[in-house]
Amino acid sequence: MPVATGQVRPDGFELDLESRAVTPDVLSEPEVDGGETSFSRYVLGRAAGDDRLVGLPVFVMRGFRHRCVLVRRDSDLTTLEELKGARIGLTGWPDSGNTWTRALLRAAGVDVKGVEWTVGPLVAGETGKDRVGPVPFPDNVALTGDGLAEGLADGRHDAIMTPFMPEEFFTPDSRFRHLLPDHRAAELDYYRQTGFVPGIHLVTLKRESVERHPWLPGAVLELFERSKRHWQARRRLLADTTPWLLDDLTATARTFGQDWMPYGIDRNAAMVAAFCEELHAQGISNRRIEAEEVFTP
Structure with missing residues (x-):
């Protein structure tokens, strides 16, 4: 939301951020460079040898099940x-x-x-x-x-x-x-x-966009990290979106530390490995994909 409202702005590139009612199929839309993507659909694509999307370890949707x-x-x-x-x-x-x-x-x-x-x-x-x-x-x-x-x-x-x-x-x-x-x-x-809250959706970029601008993945990750920090700070300042939000924010920080939804490869390694194992164990993926294959450093 801080990016959407302009409170946090990209550094070195312009971003046209569009909100959708349904998670987009990034590959089917030639006018977009990337977007929110199902973690499962992304990993299944990589398991099948489809590398047209470059996944960023930016999990914009997480949740216990x-x-x-x-x-x-x-x-x-x-x-x-x-x-x-x-x-x-x-x-x-x-x-x-x-x-x-x-x-x-x-x-x-x-x-x-x-x-x-x-x-x-x-x-x-x-x-x-x-x-x-x-x-x-x-x-x-x-x-x-x-x-x-x-x-x-x-x-x-x-x-x-x-x-x-x-x-x-x-x-x-x-x-x-x-x-x-x-x-x-x-x-x-x-x-x-x-040690983790399960990841549901992540941010992906089209490989063709990354090849044109190799610096783009790092810049997008940095933008979303700044946006997340801004969002967290504002929630703590304006803790009245629900009657007991302040108590929940305090309990969350004491349980998970200062960041319950970390971005980055290393901090999500255990979660990614567990998810890849489940896709194969449940028969959704025809082959066992290793966690190291999911993200390119």
Whole structure:
């Protein structure tokens, strides 16, 4: 946002930053030099030998995934382990976030091959998203156009995985709840075990733009680093966007240090390696891609 509003400006180049409702397909738009990109789609491209995009270790979207598993309010399910053999709906198969969420199930001893998966929109009629990806679905995965939220409510699914909550989730009469009664505690424990908050989207540049301007990746990374620092400082100064934001900012700093979403290759090495391992272990990538292949120093 500081870059978009002009509070933080590029050094040595001009930037036309456009906000989109849907994550862009950078390669399909000849007029753009780069953009926000799914971490999963980028890594899968590199695994397949496609190097037309140069990924920057600038993760502009991160998030824990324990909160993303929903069940009906009257469900008896309260743990990830109880999802063995369950019927689970999710909003996209190769998505970065859903890959991280399935990793939680695998860590809990759930065989993802034994789950009955249904891929579809959270609400019927949602379009504009590739939910399938470059690799055919496994035999235990089906595609639907029906809304997952209604499927959960009427019993077709035992649980759903979604990064975005249904509108009614924020009402006192919501039919849904988080699977984990204390997802924040589970996420804190995850961080203490792994040392990272999972990366979802990153910034990429077209290789042709980088070849014309070899200094560009470093300049863009430096710009986003300055923007992030400015954003963090402003949030601490104007800590009233939610009633208890100051308390949350304080707890965040004491838990994660001064930067809970670090940029750079070295500080993200463990997270990148874990993600590459999951893509292969879950059958999304046909080959095991090493973390060192993801970013060029």
